[in-house]
Amino acid sequence: xxxxxxxxxxxxxxxxxxxxxxxxxxxGWFLERGGLGNARKLAGxxxxxxxxxxKVMFSAIVTAALGVFWLSRFGWLDLSRIVMPPxxxxxxxxxxxxxxIGFLIGGLCPGTSCVAAASGRLDGIALICGMLVGVxxxxxxxxxxxxxxxxxxxxxxxLDQVLNLSRGVTVFLLVAVxxxxxxxxxxxxxxxxxxxxxxx
Amino acid sequence: MGLNRNRKLAAVAGSLAILAALAGDGxxxxxxxxxxxxxxxxxxxxxxxxxxxxxxxxARPEFEQFHIPTAGAVSLDEIAATSFxxxxxxxxxxxxxxxxxxxxxxxxxxxxxxxxLLTGDLYAWLDQVMNPRMPVATSPGQQQANARQRELSQxxxxxxxVFSGSLPTSAEQAIKRLRRRTC
Amino acid sequence: MxxxxxxxxxxxxxxxxxxRRQPAAYLNPYLAGIGIGLVLLAAFVLVGRGLGASGAFxxxxxxxxxxxxxxxxxxxxxxxxxxxxxxxxxxxxxxxVGIAIGGFLSALLAQxxxxxxxxxxxxxxxxxxxxxxxxxxxxxxGAKLARGCTSGLGLTGGAxxxxxxxxxxxxAFAAGYAAAPLFRRAxx
Numbered sequence: 001x002x003x004x005x006x007x008x009x010x011x012x013x014x015x016x017x018x019x020x021x022x023x024x025x026x027x028g029w030f031l032e033r034g035g036l037g038n039a040r041k042l043a044g045x046x047x048x049x050x051x052x053x054x055k056v057m058f059s060a061i062v063t064a065a066l067g068v069f070w071l072s073r074f075g076w077l078d079l080s081r082i083v084m085p086p087x088x089x090x091x092x093x094x095x096x097x098x099x100x101i102g103f104l105i106g107g108l109c110p111g112t113s114c115v116a117a118a119s120g121r122l123d124g125i126a127l128i129c130g131m132l133v134g135v136x137x138x139x140x141x142x143x144x145x146x147x148x149x150x151x152x153x154x155x156x157x158x159l160d161q162v163l164n165l166s167r168g169v170t171v172f173l174l175v176a177v178x179x180x181x182x183x184x185x186x187x188x189x190x191x192x193x194x195x196x197x198x199x200x
Numbered sequence: 201m202g203l204n205r206n207r208k209l210a211a212v213a214g215s216l217a218i219l220a221a222l223a224g225d226g227x228x229x230x231x232x233x234x235x236x237x238x239x240x241x242x243x244x245x246x247x248x249x250x251x252x253x254x255x256x257x258x259a260r261p262e263f264e265q266f267h268i269p270t271a272g273a274v275s276l277d278e279i280a281a282t283s284f285x286x287x288x289x290x291x292x293x294x295x296x297x298x299x300x301x302x303x304x305x306x307x308x309x310x311x312x313x314x315x316x317l318l319t320g321d322l323y324a325w326l327d328q329v330m331n332p333r334m335p336v337a338t339s340p341g342q343q344q345a346n347a348r349q350r351e352l353s354q355x356x357x358x359x360x361x362v363f364s365g366s367l368p369t370s371a372e373q374a375i376k377r378l379r380r381r382t383c
Numbered sequence: 384m385x386x387x388x389x390x391x392x393x394x395x396x397x398x399x400x401x402x403r404r405q406p407a408a409y410l411n412p413y414l415a416g417i418g419i420g421l422v423l424l425a426a427f428v429l430v431g432r433g434l435g436a437s438g439a440f441x442x443x444x445x446x447x448x449x450x451x452x453x454x455x456x457x458x459x460x461x462x463x464x465x466x467x468x469x470x471x472x473x474x475x476x477x478x479x480v481g482i483a484i485g486g487f488l489s490a491l492l493a494q495x496x497x498x499x500x501x502x503x504x505x506x507x508x509x510x511x512x513x514x515x516x517x518x519x520x521x522x523x524x525g526a527k528l529a530r531g532c533t534s535g536l537g538l539t540g541g542a543x544x545x546x547x548x549x550x551x552x553x554x555a556f557a558a559g560y561a562a563a564p565l566f567r568r569a570x571x
Contacts, residue, residue, distance in 0.1 A: 019429050020474045024481020026422040027434055027534075031482070032489035034415030039501040039515070043570045046563040052412045057537060059416020060423060064433075064542035066216045067424040073223055081298070083432045085383060085531055085540040087547030092536070095529025096554030099522050103533075104559040104566060106518020107501070110436035110526060111534040113519065114479060115486030120498040126512045127519035128440075134523020135437070135444045139461040146460075149528065157546040168220040170544055175217035179210050182413070209413055383435045383475075383526075383535025 028115050037115035039107030039123055046104055049193040051185040058178045069171045089152035106130065233304040234316040238328035241291055241318055242352040245270050251288035255279070257299050268293065268325055269356060279303045284312055293318035330358040407493035423538055430474070433539025437526035439479035446470040503570040514569055
């Protein structure tokens with residue numbers, strides 16, 4: 001039988017909510033373990049002295065992408081039943097830019113802000129409050145920017161379709177770029193980072 | 201020490217990636233099941249499409265409580281033993297999960313051609329036929345779509361209503377809304 | 384390879400005589416990333432969806448607004464989609480609560496829990512909190528505009544090779560690097 005075993009839990013099936021909680025706990029655990037609950041560490045990404053964000057994020061993406069590919073290849077995962085984020089070219093580019101600026105100023109992203117707040121970091125709490133305000137502002141302004149918000153839809157467009165390559169080759173390219181990035185990151189950190197932290 | 205371990209991890213990732221490039225598609229030979237949306241199924245039932253079988257895969261008590269008109273109750277276990285003529289059309293639905301898909305795969309493997317899954321399962325029927333909320337018609341196309349939906353809904357004893365504002369007009373959108381956003 | 388320079392995030396003041404244990408070292412980032420990748424994979428396998436974060440904030444805001452005023456912003460797709468009578472039964476909402484719990488547990492066990500403000504050496508606490516709030520509000524807007532954040536688009540969309548997700552990630556990083564010189568005083 002192929003997974004996913006059960007649907008998205010549209011109406012709060014207790015089973016799927018238990019999964020949600022466990023998944024979230026594991027996610028938060030690893031984020032904190034990697035140091036991503038620390039805004040200074042995260043901001044260090046943009047000053048080239050601590051590229052932890054890049055390393056963690058892309059290791060995660062590569063792991064999951066390889067996992068998805070191989071599970072699907074062996075027929076254990078039905079890709080067509082995984083919810084894929086839809087592509088909207090302009091709003092996602094613009095939103096990305098806005099998000100990146102906010103990320104630099106605040107030093108935490110939505111997920112890591114919860115980790116920070118839960119570790120007692122007051123800046124994390126301040127950031128969460130800010131995000132609620134920002135989200136509300138968006139909601140109130142949505143009628144005005146709905147045209148842009150819904151522009152350039154491309155459905156569930158994937159990189160392999162854009163590049164016109166097979167999924168496997170696309171995954172390969174992704175991994176290759178990530179590995180090259182990791183090698184570069186190590187060298188950059190050695191040059192620009194001052195004093196590395198003890199790591200296991 | 202850390203460097204060695206990193207190198208090993210990189211080697212594992214790299215090998216899996218190279219194999220992926222060689223493996224190519226990443227999709228096993230999956231069975232393609234047809235899909236029908238709730239409004240189209242409603243038309244099929246209303247127009248008495250010949251050879252149509254609507255199968256409800258849920259448990260008996262739920263079936264008794266409400267089911268799509270003309271549907272028959274067959275459980276997933278029983279489906280394997282049920283036989284259909286090759287020219288007949290079978291539409292399968294449950295209430296979420298992959299039950300309908302599994303039943304569909306079973307029937308396809310047995311050689312039945314016209315197997316369809318009701319997109320959005322029972323929810324779509326409830327949302328599109330029994331209790332549709334239609335946006336105010338701002339174009340002839342929308343007017344036609346509303347009229348069609350209203351007619352079908354009333355045929356099955358549903359209660360259509362009209363709202364101003366952006367509301368889903370297809371089962372896909374209704375289910376998306378039902379499922380909550382994913383990010 | 385690494386000089387053993389300890390984290391600045393240690394040592395809140397302790398009473399004389401009681402030495403606080405040193406905070407544990409961070410996990411190797413690659414291992415942490417692999418861990419997160421496996422968690423993401425588990426989500427795909429178990430419930431057919433990935434991780435996310437910003438959506439929970441949307442649910443909180445929309446549900447709260449409509450709870451205070453049921454007729455708020457009628458026909459506004461954002462409120463229509465995200466306002467729930469019982470937000471604690473929303474998958475994403477529960478997942479984000481989990482993130483907080485997981486972060487709390489990990490910090491506690493690693494001696495990294497501390498009531499403090501992470502900030503650069505040249506910025507005051509007040510300013511840092513202000514920047515955190517500002518940055519958060521800008522990010523909240525950006526995440527909604529892009530229909531996701533680094534967890535939902537970056538990790539989940541990235542692993543699924545979604546084109547829009549990768550556009551988002553590249554633009555976010557590019558913008559961060561571009562704006563970095565302007566906020567140097569805040570962090571370095």
